[in-house]
Structures are given as C-alpha cells and as structure tokens.
Amino acid sequence: MRAILRNTRPDPRARLRTHDYAALGEERRASELRASIERIIGDPSAAARKSALGDPRNVTVRDLANASAEVLEGYLARHIGDDDLVEKVLLSFASSPRSQPTFADVLARHSAPRTALLSITTGLRRRLAPPPGHWELWVREVLALLDCDPELVRALPVWTALTIGGGFRRREAHNVVTTAVMSTLRGSEEAWERFVSSPASYSGPTAWLRLGDILDAAVHGTPWPTPPSGR
Structure with a gap:
C-alpha cells in the first residue's frame, strides 16, 4: 500500500505546466485522499471509522483535542504502553475539556503518572x-x-x-x-x-x-x- 502511494504521488513540475483549474482541483483532492489513506495505514483498524489519527509519533495535541470520545478511547486502547501518546492526550485537555475519557482516566494509563504530571506542569x-x-x-x-x-x-x-x-x-x-x-x-x-x-x-x-x-x-x-x- 505504501509503495502504491509513493508511485501515485503527483509530479511537482506538473503544476507549472498547466493552467487547467479543474485538473489542479483533481490533484488537490487526490493529495487529500492520499493523506487520509496514509493516516489510516499508521492507525491499524481505523478504516471502519470516519476518522483516523494516524501514527502516534506524528499525531498532534490538536488532533487529539478534536477527536471524539469514541475515537480517542479506541486509539488509546490500540496503543497501550505509549507514554508519549498519553502525555499528548493529557495536554489536549488544556485546549478542549472533555468528560470522557476523564483526565484521571488518561493519566492512569501512564507508566509513571505522578512523574509525568509533575514534568508536564513544571515545563508547562x-x-x-x-x-x-x-x-x-x-x-x-x-x-x-x-x-x-x-x-x-x-x-x-x-x-x-x-x-x-x-x-x-x-x-x-x-x-x-x-x-x-x-x-x-x-x-x-x-x-x-x-x-x-x-x-x-x-x-x-x-x-x-x-x-x-x-x-x-x-x-x-x-x-x-x-x-x-x-x-
């Protein structure tokens, strides 16, 4: 799948060779589709959902803040033991408070919750x-x-x-x-x-x-x- 995506990337010089706005629009939509597919590849079992968060190494705090409770719960469940991801989710509460999962629930997923919380707060x-x-x-x-x-x-x-x-x-x-x-x-x-x-x-x-x-x-x-x- 990744090889296919690499082979279907647009020619960066093509944009300079055309003034066809319809073609440019198609190219933009194709790029957005490839980006969505890449996120799904990085987030196993996400194809059946309406949104995919992608690889935990690349997901942003904003992405996590905008995710629904169902998506976030599933994402955390698939990446148990990823302390970096847990810290990003904790930080997402600062821009988008939520009732589920709770801040305490997410914190409990960290291998060293007290140390993580103190470190984040000290370097806020x-x-x-x-x-x-x-x-x-x-x-x-x-x-x-x-x-x-x-x-x-x-x-x-x-x-x-x-x-x-x-x-x-x-x-x-x-x-x-x-x-x-x-x-x-x-x-x-x-x-x-x-x-x-x-x-x-x-x-x-x-x-x-x-x-x-x-x-x-x-x-x-x-x-x-x-x-x-x-x-």
Whole structure:
C-alpha cells in the first residue's frame, strides 16, 4: 500500500505546466485522499471509522483535542504502553475539556503518572500554546485530582492557581493552594507582603511563574525568579 502511494504521488513540475483549474482541483483532492489513506495505514483498524489519527509519533495535541470520545478511547486502547501518546492526550485537555475519557482516566494509563504530571506542569510553558485559557484548563484538571500533592501544587502557574478558585462561586482559592501558601509563609508579615507584591500576572511571561518559586522568594527575600523558558 505504501509503495502504491509513493508511485501515485503527483509530479511537482506538473503544476507549472498547466493552467487547467479543474485538473489542479483533481490533484488537490487526490493529495487529500492520499493523506487520509496514509493516516489510516499508521492507525491499524481505523478504516471502519470516519476518522483516523494516524501514527502516534506524528499525531498532534490538536488532533487529539478534536477527536471524539469514541475515537480517542479506541486509539488509546490500540496503543497501550505509549507514554508519549498519553502525555499528548493529557495536554489536549488544556485546549478542549472533555468528560470522557476523564483526565484521571488518561493519566492512569501512564507508566509513571505522578512523574509525568509533575514534568508536564513544571515545563508547562514549553508544552502549551500561549492563550491563557489553555493553562487555566490545565490547572483546573490538576487541582481536580484527588491526590494533588504539594510538590505538584507548587509547580502550578501562581496567578492561575490562586485565582481559578475552588470555593463557593470560585471566590476563594482552592484549598490545596491555600494550604501550600499558608504552610510556606506561615506568620511572617514580611513574607506575606513580599508575596502580595510579586510580579506574577494573568498574561505575558510572568503568567508562567510557578507558585513554589514565588513562595520561596517571598520567604527568603531573594530576587524574584525569571519566568520559565518557552518553546
């Protein structure tokens, strides 16, 4: 099948030799058909479905975010043990929240779920697209986990972690975030004042400052950390 596809690829010079718009349209449709066939080849047993995600090595977070629950469940089931794929699916929740499969269900498919979650969250600026809504959705998913440990909470973007809330009408900070702040700053008035005056913000590079780094700088009186690097 792959050999056939290679032999039916269009001659790149043909486009320069014709002004026949109908022929160009046929060439475009043929290219789209070949691309669909190649995705099916990379995703075994996908021919009976309306869409194919292709090879897990090439599938994008956007592809996964746009996939239906049924397609995504089947795709994960056919690629059990692929931790890279699981991490891509986890990141897809940040741009397209879904009820099935749940974030926790997908995370459980990873061979080292806690390590993966901490690694992704710590390097969130490298892994997510810029719109603030994306990292807000990620933080919500993380804080919704039943076993959200302190180290993971400290890795969250500070502004978002403090403002998405978890109390009545989300006016109060999430309880695990409040616990992390209170246990670090304790009764130090100076540390609290520094914490309140931190450079963390809703958008821009300082939106990526991590809660733990800001807390530590507030307690120890050290310079504010620089935002983590992006892509």
